[in-house]
Amino acid sequence: MNRMTIPIGPQHPALKEPLSFLLTVEGERIVESALRIGYVHRGLERIFQDRSYVQNVHVVERVCGICSHIHTTTYCQGVEALLGLEVPPRALYLRTLLCELERIHSHMLWLGVLAEHIGFTTIFMYAWRDREIVLDIMEELSGGRVAHAVNVLGGVRIDVNQEQAHSILGRLDELERQIETFLGVIQHERTFQARTRDVGHLSVEQVRRYCVVGPVARASGVDVDLRRDAPYAAYDRLDFRVITTQAGDVWARTVVRALESIESLRMCRQLLKGLPEGPLAARASRRVPPGEVVSRCEAPRGELVYYIRSDGSDRPARVKVRTPTLTTLITLPDQLRGINTADVPTVLSGVDLCIACADR
């Protein structure tokens, strides 16, 4: 059969962010694919070197438009480690609360995108409607739906009073009922399974070979989660499960993310009920003593790494960011090989790409 090469992107109706693919097909079957990223590269790592540590909190928040809070958390805890700063427990709890709310919002956003790509518009509508519950909570707490500016060096700049905590707990119960409904659809609806089962399969060996992280790795049975394996913020004081499945396909990734959202809700309840009293931030000096640090956090998409080196001035000598999407992008040619062209959107959305994160 004749081979044909089809370019997709960087600007394309099926893609939410700029990304370019060159698919080589034989009929409907994909033989080969080549990937090109970098269309939203903003030179952020260069920008970090010209800003002070304090200014950079605002810059790192803008690496990603979905998981902005985890970027400032990873950056701030790295700088705080260089400063040898003890962050007050109340601040750690509030940081962690925002991390988990953000995970729920990211997973529900993703569920909507996947549902739309497989033609399941009902779930798309409901998932995005119910995601508003989390966005409303985050807006009430911080003033921002996406960029929250919650973290400062040494702590946080928001607080939660008893009345707010009570109101949030009620809304989290409502959200849990909705996510349980979605989970029922994912597990029992045959049309959903027909589009996602055995699509975009990754084996344990592939996950390890490409250093894949996060829910994609856990859906293939690789049991890694920094919240449990190297606890940061308040995670060592929380009771939660790390969700893994063995199937390794897009369906398994959906189950993992839905169950993870429920675990995140449980964590939010524990954090709100056990919120310790005390100050919200410790005082951080503007200059940072010379040193190096590697700061790691579990972002909604997996391990997020910041390397920060200080030369003793008020500006970092080097800040390196590795976002989790970079590890999943590399698996796409393997996942696309041999599949039907109609499954391309399912595979692309299945790994939960954040191109702005990857391009920086």
Add this chain to the structure above:
Amino acid sequence: MNVDAVLEALRETLPSVALEPRTFPMDETLITLPPDCVHPAVGLLVERFDLRHLSTITGEDTGDEIALLYHFWDGRGLTLRTSLPREDARIATVTDLIPGATFYEREVSEMLGVVFDGHPNLHALLLPDDWEGEPPLRRQEERQ
């Protein structure tokens, strides 16, 4: 990961190298190696300790040299550091041992002008195809 066992094995395999282990905050150990020892050291980590999770490779132009840091993670962090001359920055690729390093090496290559010998495709990852001029993370002048 047992850092002491890793250090012991590295000393055995590379007897002529002073590893100078240092620790960072947040449970990270850093080992300094000459450039030609990086590939054998990574091979040892992968084969003997099954340490295959390379978080990323950081490249930095310190003004005198190009520093490369290979950040591994398995329960705790291990970083291998090496430095290359600015004029002729080349090093053997580790993509044959860790295919996940492909993008990391491409990024270091375009941003700092480091050549990774044996890399399957050192095409630009983030910069445009028609990019001309110095690699963007090379220092142009002394910082004030």
